[in-house]
Amino acid sequence: MDARHLLTSVFTVLSAPPGEILAPLSRMLADVVPHRALAMLTGDCARHPMRTHGQAALTERITSTELARLGSRVDVGVPWFGTAPLAGEPRQALAIAATPPDTSGALLVIVTADALPPSEAARELARRWWDLVSLQVAERAANQTPSAFASNRFVASERTRAIAELTEAHSATLTSILGALRSPGLDDATARTTATGLAVAALIDLRAATDLDRSLTEESAGAAFDRLADKLLPLTRYSEVSLELAGPRERERAVPADVANAARAVVRSAVLTMLDQGGIGRIRAGWEAADSELRISVRDDGPGTLAADTFVLHRLAELVDALGGELTIDAVPQWGTTVTATLPLTPLEGPRPGPLDTLNPRELEVLQQLALGRRNRQIAEHLHISEHTVKFHVANILEKLEVGSRTEAAAVAHTMGLAPVA
Template sequence: MRVPDPSAALAAAASVLQAPIGGMLEPLSQAVSEFLPHQALAMLTGDCARHPMKAYGETVLTEQITSAELARVGGTVEVGRPWFGDAYLAGGLIPALAVASRPAGTSGALLVVVTAGEIEPTAAVRDLMQKLWDLVTLHLPHRAVNLPPADLSGNRLAAGERARAIAELTSAHAATLQALLSTLRSRRLDDAAARRHATDLAVSALIELRAAADLDSSLSEEQAGPAFDRLAGKLAPLTRYGEVSLELAGPRDRGRVLPGDIANAAQALAHNTVVTMLGYKGLTRIRVTWEPSGSELRLEVRDDGPGVLTADALPLRRLTELATAVGGALSLDAVPGWGTTVTAVLPLVPPAPKLQDEALAGLKPRELEVLERLARGLRNRQIAEELMISEHTVKFHVAKILDKLGVGTRTEAAALAHSYA
C-alpha cells in the first residue's frame, strides 16, 4: 500500500466534487486506488432522497451489497474516526475500511471501501480517507438542493416507490411472522426448546423488517424545523452586508415531517427566488414564509421592490420548472411600485397516478380502478372499502390484473402503472 501523495489527494477531491452526485464514486475510486487498493466502494447518505445508497466497483459485490448492511456497518463507526475490520457485506464477512462524516446541517454520510486483500490501511491512509470524505459530504446538501428539475422529479417518484415497496413488504411479512409467533407460543406445543428457537428467529425477522422501514424514513424524510434552519443558513450570507433586510418566518409545527425531496425542492425555490429578487434595485426588505399545512407545503417569498418581474421572465420559468418537477405549482403576483410575491405550493404526499386507458387498454374499467388504488399502495381491504366491494372480489381483480399485465407481483404492477402515469 503506497504512501498517500498530497497531490493525489487534492486531485481526488477535485474529481469527486466535479462529478454529478450520482456518479461521484467512480472518480473517487480511480483517485484513491493509488494509495488504497480496493474492490468496491459503497456509500449511504440521508441527503439524497432518490438514491440514498450508491456503489461502484466489482459487480459481484456492488450488486449484492444492501442498504441494511451499510446501515449496520454505520452503527459501529463513529463520525470522524475511521474503522477497519471484517464487515458483513454482500452476504458475508469481508475486510473493509469505513469512514463517517456529518457536517453541520447535513444528515451525514457513510463510505465503505472493500479493500483488496487483508492488508490493513495505514494510519496515514485512514486519516486521508476521513478528511477526503469530510470534504465530499460538506458539499452533498448543496448539490442535493441544487438538483436540476429532472432529477428532482426522479427523486419524488423514487422516494414514493421505495416507501410503498417497503410498506408493502413490511405489512405482508409482519403479518406472517406475527401469526408464526402466535402459533409457536401456543400451550399445545410441548417442544419448548424448538419453540424458543423459532420464536427468537421470528422476533429477529420482525426487528429486521422494522429496521428497514425506519431506515427508509430516516433517509427520505426531514423535520420542517431543521429543514427551514438549513435554508436560513443558506440565505443569511446573501443579505448580511447589504441594505436589504431578510425576514424569515419558519414553520409553526417544527416537528412536522416533510419528504426529503420536497424539503430540498423548497430550499432550492426559496434560495433562487431570493437571488432573483436581489437582482432588482429599489427593494429594502424580503420576507420568506415556510408553512406545512395538511397535505401541502406553502412557500412564500415577498419583497417591497419595483414589482416588475413577469411570468415569462427566464428566472420565473426556471422556478416554475422546479416546482412542477415535484408536482407543485408556482404563482406570481407583481404590482409595479408595490413589490413582488412568489408563492409555491408543494405536495407532501405523492399524487395518485392518472392511468391512461390507451396504455392499459386490456384492462376493464373496474380493473383500472383497482390498479389505480393498488398503485397508491392500498391493501386489498382498503381497496374493497373505497370501491364498496368484497375483499374476495378485489383479490380476483388483482389476479386478473397481474395476468393481463404480465407481471408477478403487486409491486411490479404498481411500478408499471406509474410508468404510464
C-alpha cells in the same frame, strides 16, 4: 501520488455523474486503501440513498440496513475500522461518516482487501476525500432539474409504499409463525427458541428497513427550514437589507426530502432575484406546512417590477410544476413583489404511459422499419424473421396504437421521437 495526479483524480471524482461517482473514487482510493468494494449511504438523495461499486458478489448483497447499523457505530470525522456484517457475513471494513454544513450526512464503507488495518495517514486522507465527495453529492441533490425533482419524488414515494407493504405482509406471516412456535403443544424447546430468535430478528430487520427509508426520504419541516436559514443569512449579513425568516409552526411535520430541496431552491432563488433589483429594504420568507401541502412565501418591499417571465422565476415555475405544485408572482409597482408557491406533500401519481409504452421490444423494431416506409418483406429480411411474423407484429402495432393504417402508425412513431433504424 504526485500533486498533479491527485488534483486530476479529485476533479474526475467530483465531475462524475451522480450515479457513477463511486467508480472514480474507487480508483483514487485503490493505492491508499486497497479494497474489494465501496458502498455509500446518504440522506441527501431520495432516489438512490444507497450506491455500491466493486465485486458483484459483495455489491449485490450489501443492504442499506447493514450500512445503517454500521453507521450507528461511526462518529463523524473519526474513521472506524473493524469487523461488521456486510453482504450477509462478517467482513473487515473502513467506515467514514461525513456531515458537511447544510447536509443530511453520508456514510462511506470500504470493504478492505485484507485484514491489515489502514494506516492513520491513509484513514485521514480517505476521510478528507469523502468530505469533498459527500458535499458534492448534497449540492447536486439540492440543485437538480425540475424533471429530476419530479422523478426522484415519485420513485421515493413508490419505494416507501413498497417497503411498507412488504413489511406488513412479512410481519403478519412471522407473527403467525411465532404464535405456532410458542404453542405449549410443541415439545422441542430448542427448536422453538432458535426459530423464535430468527423470526424476531427478521421482524426487527424489516421494521428497521422501513424506519431507515423514512429517515432517508423525509425530514422535519423545522429542520428543513433551519438548513435554508443557514444558507440565506450570509446573503444579507453585510447589506442594508433586512431579512426576516418565518419558519413553520408545525416544526415536526414530516416533509419529503425532494419537496424540502425544491422549497429551499424556490426561496433561495427568489431572494437572490429580489436582491438584484436594488431599492430593497426588507425581504420576508416563510414556510407553512398544511395538511397536504407546503406553502412558501417570499415578499419584498422593492419597486414591484419583477415579471413572471424573468428567467430565474420562469425556471422556478417549471420546477414547482414538475412536482405538481403552483407558483405565482404578484408584483405591484411601488409596493413590492410577492412570490408564493405550494408544493404537495402527498405522493405523486406515476407518469402516464405514452402510446409507444404498450409495445414490446420487437414491435418497436418493426415500427421503426415502418417509419422508414419499408414493406413487410423488407422488414422480414432486415430483422431476420418471417414475413408472416412481420404481419402478426404489424397487426398488433395497429391495434395497440389505435390507428387504421401503416402510414398512421409511422406518423405516431415520428411524433413520439422514435428514431428509425436503417
